[in-house]
Amino acid sequence: MADFVKAARTTEIEPGQARLVEVKGKQIALFNVDSQFFALDNTCTHRGGPLADGEVSGHEVTCPWHGATFDVRTGEVVGPPAQQAVVRYSVRVTGTDIEVEV
Numbered sequence: 001m002a003d004f005v006k007a008a009r010t011t012e013i014e015p016g017q018a019r020l021v022e023v024k025g026k027q028i029a030l031f032n033v034d035s036q037f038f039a040l041d042n043t044c045t046h047r048g049g050p051l052a053d054g055e056v057s058g059h060e061v062t063c064p065w066h067g068a069t070f071d072v073r074t075g076e077v078v079g080p081p082a083q084q085a086v087v088r089y090s091v092r093v094t095g096t097d098i099e100v101e102v
Helices: none
Strands: 004-009 018-023 025-031 036-041 056-057 060-062 069-071 077-079 089-096 097-101
Touching: 004 018, 004 025, 025 097, 056 069
Parallel strands: none
Antiparallel strands: 004 097, 018 025, 025 036, 056 060, 060 069, 069 077, 089 097
């Protein structure tokens, strides 16, 4: 059963940035886009690159290894070489806590 679990504080991720967190044994990339927070599996579906280390531009993150691009809101592929979406997690903000449903 999935539960919302505290993953970070809103002050820990600047707008336009990402941060790697571990929640219930899962590596999750948290993104701050204009003070809205999104969470994706940290592993690129192309070759396993770390999405939290990727470049964030608007609602897109580019994998630092081979340039695959994903929509941080949905996990869907925006640009190749990846062909499969990454897992997206629901996020809620409670006060200054960012909680991820895992």
